Amino acid sequence: MRAICIFITVMLFGWTTFASADSLNEAIADQVDAVTERVVAWRRDIHAHPELSNREFRTSALVAEHLRSLGIDVQTGVAHTGVIGVLKGGKPGPVIALRADMDGLPVTEKTGLPYASTVRGEYQGREVGVMHACGHDNHVAILMGAAEVLASVKEDLPGTVKFLFQPAEEGPPKGENGGAKMMIAEGALQNPAVDAVIGLHISQGEEVGRASVRPLGLMASAQRFDVEIMGSQTHGARPWAGVDPIVVGAQIVNGLQTIVSRQVDITQHPVVVTVGQFEAGVRNNIVPETARLSGTIRTFDPDVRGQVHEKIRRVVTQVAESQGATATIDIDPGVPVTFNDAALTSQLSPTLEAIYGAEHVSEPARITGAEDFSFFQEQVPGFFFFIGGRPADLPASKAIPNHSPYFYVDEGALPLGVHAMSRLASDYLRAGAE
Ligand SMILES: [Zn+2]
Ligand SMILES: [Zn+2]
Numbered sequence: 001m002r003a004i005c006i007f008i009t010v011m012l013f014g015w016t017t018f019a020s021a022d023s024l025n026e027a028i029a030d031q032v033d034a035v036t037e038r039v040v041a042w043r044r045d046i047h048a049h050p051e052l053s054n055r056e057f058r059t060s061a062l063v064a065e066h067l068r069s070l071g072i073d074v075q076t077g078v079a080h081t082g083v084i085g086v087l088k089g090g091k092p093g094p095v096i097a098l099r100a101d102m103d104g105l106p107v108t109e110k111t112g113l114p115y116a117s118t119v120r121g122e123y124q125g126r127e128v129g130v131m132h133a134c135g136h137d138n139h140v141a142i143l144m145g146a147a148e149v150l151a152s153v154k155e156d157l158p159g160t161v162k163f164l165f166q167p168a169e170e171g172p173p174k175g176e177n178g179g180a181k182m183m184i185a186e187g188a189l190q191n192p193a194v195d196a197v198i199g200l201h202i203s204q205g206e207e208v209g210r211a212s213v214r215p216l217g218l219m220a221s222a223q224r225f226d227v228e229i230m231g232s233q234t235h236g237a238r239p240w241a242g243v244d245p246i247v248v249g250a251q252i253v254n255g256l257q258t259i260v261s262r263q264v265d266i267t268q269h270p271v272v273v274t275v276g277q278f279e280a281g282v283r284n285n286i287v288p289e290t291a292r293l294s295g296t297i298r299t300f301d302p303d304v305r306g307q308v309h310e311k312i313r314r315v316v317t318q319v320a321e322s323q324g325a326t327a328t329i330d331i332d333p334g335v336p337v338t339f340n341d342a343a344l345t346s347q348l349s350p351t352l353e354a355i356y357g358a359e360h361v362s363e364p365a366r367i368t369g370a371e372d373f374s375f376f377q378e379q380v381p382g383f384f385f386f387i388g389g390r391p392a393d394l395p396a397s398k399a400i401p402n403h404s405p406y407f408y409v410d411e412g413a414l415p416l417g418v419h420a421m422s423r424l425a426s427d428y429l430r431a432g433a434e
Helices: 002-018 023-048 057-069 136-152 179-185 245-262 302-322 342-356 374-379 413-433
Strands: 073-078 082-088 091-101 120-123 126-129 158-166 196-207 216-219 221-230 272-280 290-299 326-331 338-340 382-390
Touching: 023 057, 023 136, 023 413, 057 073, 057 082, 057 136, 057 158, 082 136, 091 136, 091 413, 136 158, 136 196, 136 413, 158 179, 158 413, 179 374, 196 374, 196 413, 221 245, 221 302, 245 272, 245 290, 245 302, 290 302, 302 326, 338 342, 338 374, 338 382, 342 382, 342 413, 374 382, 382 413
Parallel strands: 091 158, 091 196, 196 382
Antiparallel strands: 073 082, 082 158, 120 126, 216 338, 221 290, 221 326, 272 290
């Protein structure tokens, strides 16, 4: 803990170096300083009381009460438990949205932290431990802090800040809707209409005090696909009397391998096509009637995603046809590319560099995981960045991945996150008002 305190002190001292003569920026830095202790307390409280997707009742009540105490207009119950706050600045200007996801995961915490979760819950009919194993507790506390910072300088803000506290980023429970897509359907980006949206994610992928952002495709678009192959059942000793869907399925699996290796410009576009399930048959000497495949598709460019889907459909249906079978394929809408608008990214990256120091901001490799912030970015230009949460004394090779029961972050990341979100919003509004 002491190392963290020293780190925070160093960073706070650092800010005075970065701050220009600009009085709004100085006021923001002062307010970040003033709110940091409470942000840490909020985060520990939320961490100790994690809630599963679409069940973020306590968290959303905490958020709503805090926003109301700041004089921010609050709407609750958006996409089940989501909270939207609207802070009107003292001058006219654009509308910027800041987003934080609120849900925990069905993971039993093993960190041994004094504020570790002991919460149990129910997930898909099973009793589970519940933990903020993806760090969303940090995201909520950071955005609560940024709301307080921005509310304190609202008279000087040209435009409006919209706070989006989102449920169910990890995906709603089976049979329910939720997440960013549902917030958008319920009008989260309207009234007032949002011009751009900003979000962040914490991880141990980087050391505390560092941030990273990448223009264009940052995290993958992900779709599930399901293939059903219809053959004709026969005795295993007389395959010519039927159509073998297992052999057809095997050829489809092989055909799908040629999409990435032969049909995509790999110098420009990383693509993943994985078949994770292949089910057919009940007995060794029966050629079954049907076979089923399912898998996942990952792409980083909306156009390439469409092309890859078309190629997959073609392989599936035409390989089946060539063997006298038929096949149907269903590709779910999935999650879009977490796609950072190029112009917005070059506009806002200098702000990130001002807060973290240019030498502490880097461009990460693409991530084949997905993030539902991408639904917001499909509607309006968006900026999604990562903040480091790995303690300085932990080597990169020992970094603990998100979703691990041992996941934890260095709290020195919190004031930096509050400062970044606050300044990104105010810098965006000021640039738009000029
Ligand atoms: Zn996660
Ligand atoms: Zn997450």
